[in-house]
Amino acid sequence: MSVHDLSAAARPNAPTTTYRYDEFDADFVRERVAEFREQVRRRLEGSLTEDEFRPFRLMNGLYLQLHAYMLRVAIPYGTLTARQMRCLADIADRWDRGYGHFTTRQNLQYNWPKLIDTPDILDALADVEMHAIQTSGNCIRNVTADHFAGVAADEIEDPRATAEFLRQWSSLHPEFSFLPRKFKIAVTGATHDRAAILAHDIGLRILKNDAGDIGYQVMVGGGLGRSPFIGKIIRDFLPRADLLAYLEAIMRVYNRYGRRDNKYKARIKILVHEKGIEAIRDAVEKEFASMDRSVFSHDPEEFTRIAAYFAPPPYESLPAVSATLRAARNDNPALDNFVAVNVSPHREPGYAIVTVSLKPIGGIPGDATSAQMRTLADASERFGFGELRVSHEQNIILPHVKQDDLPALWRILDAAGLATANAGLISDIISCPGLDYCSLATARSIPIAQEISKRFSDMSRQRRIGKLGVKISGCINACGHHHIGAIGILGLEKKGQESYQITLGGDPTFSAAIGEIVGPGVGAEQVPDVIEHLVDFYLAEREEKETFIDTWRRVGHARFKDALRREGEDGAYI
Amino acid sequence: MALISDGRFVEDGWRRLADEEDLPKSGRIIVSLARLPHALEKLTPETSLGVLAPNTTEIDALATALPRLGLISIAFPAFADGRGFSLARLLRSAGFTGELRASGRLLADQYTHALGCGFDAIEIPDDLAARQDETQWRAARDAYSRTYQRGYISRGSILDARRKAAQ
Numbered sequence: 001m002s003v004h005d006l007s008a009a010a011r012p013n014a015p016t017t018t019y020r021y022d023e024f025d026a027d028f029v030r031e032r033v034a035e036f037r038e039q040v041r042r043r044l045e046g047s048l049t050e051d052e053f054r055p056f057r058l059m060n061g062l063y064l065q066l067h068a069y070m071l072r073v074a075i076p077y078g079t080l081t082a083r084q085m086r087c088l089a090d091i092a093d094r095w096d097r098g099y100g101h102f103t104t105r106q107n108l109q110y111n112w113p114k115l116i117d118t119p120d121i122l123d124a125l126a127d128v129e130m131h132a133i134q135t136s137g138n139c140i141r142n143v144t145a146d147h148f149a150g151v152a153a154d155e156i157e158d159p160r161a162t163a164e165f166l167r168q169w170s171s172l173h174p175e176f177s178f179l180p181r182k183f184k185i186a187v188t189g190a191t192h193d194r195a196a197i198l199a200h201d202i203g204l205r206i207l208k209n210d211a212g213d214i215g216y217q218v219m220v221g222g223g224l225g226r227s228p229f230i231g232k233i234i235r236d237f238l239p240r241a242d243l244l245a246y247l248e249a250i251m252r253v254y255n256r257y258g259r260r261d262n263k264y265k266a267r268i269k270i271l272v273h274e275k276g277i278e279a280i281r282d283a284v285e286k287e288f289a290s291m292d293r294s295v296f297s298h299d300p301e302e303f304t305r306i307a308a309y310f311a312p313p314p315y316e317s318l319p320a321v322s323a324t325l326r327a328a329r330n331d332n333p334a335l336d337n338f339v340a341v342n343v344s345p346h347r348e349p350g351y352a353i354v355t356v357s358l359k360p361i362g363g364i365p366g367d368a369t370s371a372q373m374r375t376l377a378d379a380s381e382r383f384g385f386g387e388l389r390v391s392h393e394q395n396i397i398l399p400h401v402k403q404d405d406l407p408a409l410w411r412i413l414d415a416a417g418l419a420t421a422n423a424g425l426i427s428d429i430i431s432c433p434g435l436d437y438c439s440l441a442t443a444r445s446i447p448i449a450q451e452i453s454k455r456f457s458d459m460s461r462q463r464r465i466g467k468l469g470v471k472i473s474g475c476i477n478a479c480g481h482h483h484i485g486a487i488g489i490l491g492l493e494k495k496g497q498e499s500y501q502i503t504l505g506g507d508p509t510f511s512a513a514i515g516e517i518v519g520p521g522v523g524a525e526q527v528p529d530v531i532e533h534l535v536d537f538y539l540a541e542r543e544e545k546e547t548f549i550d551t552w553r554r555v556g557h558a559r560f561k562d563a564l565r566r567e568g569e570d571g572a573y574i
Numbered sequence: 575m576a577l578i579s580d581g582r583f584v585e586d587g588w589r590r591l592a593d594e595e596d597l598p599k600s601g602r603i604i605v606s607l608a609r610l611p612h613a614l615e616k617l618t619p620e621t622s623l624g625v626l627a628p629n630t631t632e633i634d635a636l637a638t639a640l641p642r643l644g645l646i647s648i649a650f651p652a653f654a655d656g657r658g659f660s661l662a663r664l665l666r667s668a669g670f671t672g673e674l675r676a677s678g679r680l681l682a683d684q685y686t687h688a689l690g691c692g693f694d695a696i697e698i699p700d701d702l703a704a705r706q707d708e709t710q711w712r713a714a715r716d717a718y719s720r721t722y723q724r725g726y727i728s729r730g731s732i733l734d735a736r737r738k739a740a741q
Contacts, residue, residue, distance in 0.1 A: 022739075024720060024732040035717045039683060047705050048681070055654055056683050138654070168722045168732075174690025175663050175726070178656025244724075255660045256630075292667065295725035302733060 017150065017387055017400075018079045019164045019309045021129045028171070029126045032133055036060045037119035044116075059139055059177065061132025062118055066439045071110045071118055072135040073125060075390050077145035077163040077187075078106035078397075082377040082386040087128040089373035095121050100373070102358060102366040104430055104481055105184070106144050106390045107135050111437055133171055138179045140170035140251070144186045146194045147391035150310060151399045153347045157206045157214055159189035161307035162243070168306075169244050176251045180258035181266035183251070184223075196392060198222045198231040198512035199484055201268045202250065205510075207237060215239045220250060220280065221272030224478035228514045229269040232277040234284060240303065242288075245296050249288040253280065313385040313400060318350025322403035335410050337459065338421040343406065346399075352406060354384075354398040355391070355423040356413060361457045362450050365431040366394035375416040383409050392481075393430055395423065425462040426470055426535070427453040430481055434474025434491060435498075443491025443498040445474035448527050455528040456535075465535055468548045471506070484508040486549045487531060488515040491524075498524050504534070504560055505552050516557050519564050530564065537563040575677075576703035578685075579695040581712040583703065588624055588645055597621070604647055607631060614639060626677070629657035633664050640670050647697065650678025659691045663726075666692035682706045685714040690726040 021029070036056070043053040057063075061072040073088070080088075088108055092100050095117050096110040103109055113121060125131055135142050143163040150158040166185060170176070176183075186195040189206035197203030203219035216238045222231025238246050250268075257275075259265045272280050329336040344353040356376060359365050368376075380388045380398055383405045389397035401409055413419040422428045429452060432438065434445025449472055456462050471485030475492070482488030488503035500522050503515030522530055535548070537560060542551040552560060577586045588602045593609055600620035605613045610625050617623055624645030627636065636646070646665060648658040662674055676688050677697040688696060698706075720730035 022736065024735055027719060028722070028732065031718050035683075035714075038713065038717075042710065047710060048683075052653070052681055138656075171722055172686075172718070173723060174687045174721075174728075175659045176656070177687055178654050178659065178684075252660050252663070256657055260655060260657075290667075292725065298724075298733060298737065302736070305736070 017310060017313045017385060018081060018160070019076075019306065025168075026126070026129070029129075029131050029133075030123075032060070032131065032172070033119060033122040033126055036122060040115060040119055055137055055178070058137035059134055060118075060122065061135040062113075062115070063136060064439070065111070065437055066435075066441075067437070068112050069115055069118070070437070071113045071121060071132060072103070073108045073110070073130060073132050074135045074142040075106050075108060075130075076142060076167050077149065077160040078147050078390040078392075079149075079160060080388045080390065081128075082381045082388070084128045084130055085373050085377040085380070085388055087124060087130070089370035089377070091121055091124055092370040092373070094124075099367055099369045101364075101433065102368065102390050102394050102396070104392050104394060104432075104479065105135075105142060106147070106392060107142060108390070109433075111433075136182070137177075138181050138183075139177045140166075140173065140179075140183045140185065143167050143170070144184070144195055144200075144392060146188045146190055147389045147397050148194055148344065148353055148399070149189065149389075150312065151346050151348070151351075151353050152190050152192075152194075153345050154191045155189050155347070156191070156208055157189040158307075158310045159187040159195070159204075159206055161303065161310050162187045162189075162204060162206065162216075164306050164309075165243070165303055166247070169247075173251075176255060179251075179255055180260045181263065181268075183254070183268065185247075193509045193512075194391075196481070196484060196508035196512075198510070199224055199228075199481070199508060200231060202247065203231045209237055213239065216243060218246065218250075221269040221277070222512075223267050223269040224481060224483045225267065226264055226476040226478070227270065227273075228478065228483040229273060230512045230514065232272060234277065234281050241296070241300055242293075244299055245291055245293050246284070246288055249284045249291065252287055253283045257283070312348070313387070315348045315351065315400070316402070318348075318402065318404075320349040322350060322406075324404045325406050328407040332407070334414070334419075334421070335407055337463070338410055338419055339406060341421045341425065341463065342423040348400075350403055352401050352403050354401050354406070354409065356396040356398065356418050357420040357422050357428060358395050358418075359422060359428050359449075359453065360417060360420045361422075361427060362454045364446050365429050365449050368396070372416055372418055375412065375418065379409055379412050393423075393428060395428070421459060422462060424467045424469075426456050426465050426468045426531075427462060428469075429453060430469070430471040430485070432473050432475075432479035434472075434480075438474060438479075440477055441474035441491070442476070442493040443474050443500065444524065445472045445480055445491055448472055448489060448491065448500065448524060451524075451528045452531055455532060465539065466547055468535070469506075469508070470531070481508065482506070483514045484512065485515060486547075486552070487534065489527060492521060494521060500524065500527050502527075502530055502534075504557060505549065507549060518557070518561055533564060534560060575697050576700055577675075577695055577697050578703075578708075578711050581715050582708055584695075586697075588622075590626070602644065604645060607635070610639060614642060617642070624673070627661070629655065629661055631661060633661075633668055636665070637668065640665075640668060643670070643672055645673040645675060646670065647675040647677045648693075650676055650680055653679045653681050653684065656687075659687060662688075662691040662693050682710040682714040685711055686718060686721075686728070689715065690721070690723070690728055692727060 145159040218235040219231035431449040435441040473480035484506040506515030602622040604624035622644040
């Protein structure tokens, strides 16, 4: 049977190019929900104390936040079908407040569920082959991947097959569910890293060696948080057949030797930093060499089974350039801007990848209403084989849109408030929920993002500034990825006041770098001014076609610092 | 302490020997890791020996003793400290076939993890046993009909079931 049954693809709500559960996956997820329902019952009747219940609710995605519980739903490798997106909308309406928040780890968070309702929510998710397993807790978290997987022009192989293979392997792992700390894995199969793999506990880069075999470059010990580190190469080329065995070896070394005396030093990045990558590599290789690898002998055929689900959808043969689109762009400047900024090249002629920004000017980054979710689900069915993606930049991607259809799609998005043409621009801000929701936060994040966005509300100015990643975290745990923002903003609390530390030069790609602090912290109301001064300095200094980070690298951090300091001496704000 | 084996509370046939106590001439006794070399030396044929191992124990420290040990009890200083799971797994890989016991404030919710890694029995304090009865341990043991991992013990393997279904 072909994975891509054309009649199924034509049917409304049919999943197309992503993994589908077989009876065994379905049973497993149902059993997980039943187990959690029982855990909730035992918590309420007193068999489990709150301290005992905590790791189990976290491993099912349920946090206790500042005002309420928060449920984090896994969207493995960021891929959703239209049917799944509709289910997320229905849950938002039935059990939450009519919206959801897409996160930097390609998940979705509901901010107001009731504990007693969560087993029912998980059952509703299981109906559409979804779950909240391991979206939190000290276990292997939801595996993320390039949001342009399968459609990017620069791809060696679709990383989602690997991510799904790992999702299954890591689900309810008997040995690795009580790790020193959380563990995040990201995969990319492209030559440009859109999954920030060097900021993960394990980063996997799919490579083809000289013999033409596919394998992985394995990076370990990256991570953000209060001590940011860029991942280091532990294996240059790992044959695919050894993937699970090698990861098991890494996990075992980490589980045994990772620090447990201080939760802030418990991530694998600290183990790698303290022992050195050579010592960790030796320990992992020794463990790997001593393992009984016969249990992994069926991995290749299982991988092939999974990979078949990610076969390309039935594209039409189209000319590379759409005359319809060209004419429509000429007639409509707003469409023209949208296509210039939010549309990326697709590897199939005549198709395009569309980024739908969840960052309207002055809006809350990553939030979508149930109505918007349904609009996106409908649009994906009409224009894109019923498939959607969530990016770690907290946007939604329609990965297979015919260029001919872009004008019609744009009209639908525009009517739903989803056509903000700012993908990758200064107002496409990554932000954690911050003090408005989070119990860990030391400062607000969302209102800062909103103010910056409003300050740069002139879209032509944004386009003039060009690609610029602004990332905001409301505490040192760095959920907003501020360390790897070209401009990073970290909200702290100093003497009862919110204080924002600004860093420059962060980079989430293969040229990964941690941003450098530009000066003393500033108050919330001053942040937009500081950003504006930094941007103005860049615009004055930049040479042809340089992005913000290019200019920063060329002219150096010191001059950006000086630029701000001079402003300060003029009595401005520092 | 209460002992759970095969989903039931059972009598403990082993006795924990304090370091200052003399070695008995017969019976089943558990000694500390520090006392293990001495106990092995003095062991009578009528005595079965077990050891209480911290979860940081290196396999090399037990390697020569393994064939002569009837039981290894791995301490869980906190239920969320998962080092004992890896140690159990390593001991089984090293060929240990005696009783493997997890000792600490483990929860019924961790029973499948413990069994998966090769533990036979769980030893928990009485106050915990009072809150988490046999029914809860049995329900936890039977919560999953099949699991994904290879090389771990479970009621069923998803991979095997898939291969069988495809044939």
